Amino acid sequence: MSSEFKNRNLTLFALTWPIFIEQMLHMLMGNADTLMLSQYSDNSVAAVGVSNQILFLLIVMFGFIATGTTILITQYLGANNVKDAKEVSIVSISANLIISLILSVAIVIASDEILRLMNLPEELIPEAKSYLQIVGGFSFVQALIMTVSAILKSYGYTKDTMFLTIGMNLLNVIGNFVLIFGAFGIPALGVQGAAISTVVSRIIALFIIFYMLKKRLYFTIKLKDLIHIPMHHLKNLLGIGVPTAGEQLSYNTSQMAITFFITMIGTEALTTRVYTQNLMMFMMLFSIAISQGTQILIGYLIGAKEYESAYKRCLKSLYSGITISILMAVIFSIFSKPLLGIFTSNERILEVGGLLVLLTIILEPGRSFNMVIIGSLRAAGDIKFPTYVGILSMWGIAVPVAYILGIHFDLGLVGVWIAFIADEWFRGIIMLYRWKSRAWMTKRFAQKAVTT
Known part of the structure; x- marks a missing residue:
């Protein structure tokens, strides 16, 4: 190191x-x-x-x-x-x-x-x-x-x-x-x-x-x-960045599609989603910070060829992220009504929003899986796999399940949230399997650049 x-x-x-x-x-x-x-x-x-x-x-x-x-x-x-x-x-x-x-x-x-x-x-x-x-x-x-x-x-x-x-x-x-x-x-x-x-x-x-x-x-x-x-550095930057940007664009467009479904439910549902997601953004803060910090540490360890330390570091960060995300989701769920009350006094929005925050107790640990492990995989140079799985899950699970449960079976926002849960956990489990497979050990960018 x-x-x-x-x-x-x-x-x-x-x-x-x-x-x-x-x-x-x-x-x-x-x-x-x-x-x-x-x-x-x-x-x-x-x-x-x-x-x-x-x-x-x-x-x-x-x-x-x-x-x-x-x-x-x-x-x-x-x-x-x-x-x-x-x-x-x-x-x-x-x-x-x-x-x-x-x-x-x-x-x-x-x-x-x-x-x-x-x-x-x-x-x-x-x-x-x-x-x-x-x-x-x-x-x-x-x-x-x-x-x-x-x-x-x-x-x-x-x-x-x-x-x-x-x-x-x-x-x-x-x-x-x-x-x-x-x-x-x-x-x-x-x-x-x-x-x-x-x-x-x-x-x-x-x-x-x-x-x-x-x-x-x-x-x-x-x-x-x-x-x-130096063109080899630019090539490596684009090799990491373009798939990452593709995944982000895929996520944004899939969310736009789901937003369109929510507009079919009604204006009140759209407003409820906005207020609930405002609270969820704060729940995600710890996972985001742990993910970014872990990515930096994993990058150092991979560069130093300390693969076993990198392997353990990711899993330790994952356990921390899951624990904190569950704790935050439980706290926000207990106080969901006064927190949502900051934005609105509409009883229907408070009721549905409170149920969505409760479901977030299941959702957030799955999101922690993705944030921490995907960040670690990218830090190790394993870029394309998370991107392909992400696009497949967003458009193969999140979007269709949101429509089927939310619109077809008339579950509304609850159906949409179940779709989010299925998407995050599906990707999270696959990412954990990928990390434990140690396939990322062959993806080190710094080594490739030095040998070119």
């Missing part, structure tokens, strides 16, 4: 708690624009909500490079190959910059057509277009932040990215207050103000995170480094 890793004595807890706080802040503050705009105009909220759906797809596109970056860097550091780890860092920054610039320009040019394609009411298009063009036009800034954040996390500096997220979100909230409502004599800009605040806070964060990169890792990135890209 890398001497730097040993000297820093990174543990799962040391890596995980900053990731947990960072993810929680993303969930709490990620909808700051929407929440603050709700005090300004309902139409503005709808316009920004639709624009954010489009922007989320961009984040998925940027994220696939960041995923590959984490896996390759940790493997190289585990193998004590500092040179290739740095090269991968530079390649990932260059690749995501190019991809994000192309997508940013495309969003600005095609924003009107995209919004009309989504059948947005005519009166909402001006505000939605303004937000989409401003935030989408600078989406390359977010892509760079994600990439550099992945690099820092790979080196174990998870606290740095946590503090950056805290600062960026605070700046965004302050900017929203000033620019949306026109504080301190500044004109009230509404949606445009929310967009400007988002972009400015991200630009400031971008400068700070590049400073962190230089301070922590002594990186000095020159223009020639961004132009002359």
Whole structure:
């Protein structure tokens, strides 16, 4: 294992708690624009909500490079190959910059057509277009932040990215207050103000995170480094990232299909799903943090060829993830009525939502299986298997079972939740079998890159 890793004595807890706080802040503050705009105009909220759906797809596109970056860097550091780890860092920054610039320009040019394609009411298009063009036009800034954040996390500096997220979100909230409502004599800009605040806070964060990169890792990135890209590193990044992005896109589209089924049940069912999933996102926080922390550790161990330690590390993390997810689901189920009451006083929504949260006690352990083991498989270089199984399960189990139980047998949201449970547990059991088969031991990316 890398001497730097040993000297820093990174543990799962040391890596995980900053990731947990960072993810929680993303969930709490990620909808700051929407929440603050709700005090300004309902139409503005709808316009920004639709624009954010489009922007989320961009984040998925940027994220696939960041995923590959984490896996390759940790493997190289585990193998004590500092040179290739740095090269991968530079390649990932260059690749995501190019991809994000192309997508940013495309969003600005095609924003009107995209919004009309989504059948947005005519009166909402001006505000939605303004937000989409401003935030989408600078989406390359977010892509760079994600990439550099992945690099820092790979080196174990998870606290740095946590503090950056805290600062960026605070700046965004302050900017929203000033620019949306026109504080301190500044004109009230509404949606445009929310967009400007988002972009400015991200630009400031971008400068700070590049400073962190230089301070922590002594990186000095020159223009020639961004132009002359070692192709074997780019090939490995795409080899990890493209299947991962495909799985994410498959998940998002399958969820859109299930959402369409829920609209057939009724508006109340759609609202119940939104409120219940808001609670579920917080239940998932521990699993997300444990998964990301484990992925970093597994990458180091695989790079160092410490396969037995990697095998045991994944299973220990899995047991922790399952235990915590069950505990959180039970707590949320006990307090489901007051928690759902934060959003609504509708008794029917409270009743059905409470039942869904109860079913989540079964759902969340299955999700922990997937998050922890799939993250570990990817860290070991076993990329395609989880992707193929994921797509098969999403479209072969989740979507058809949601329709059959929810619509055909008229079980409503309960039927949909049973479909989610079947999907997560089916994938989870197969992933556990894959991990225990040790087939991932032959998939090490760092080794392939060195021998090419």
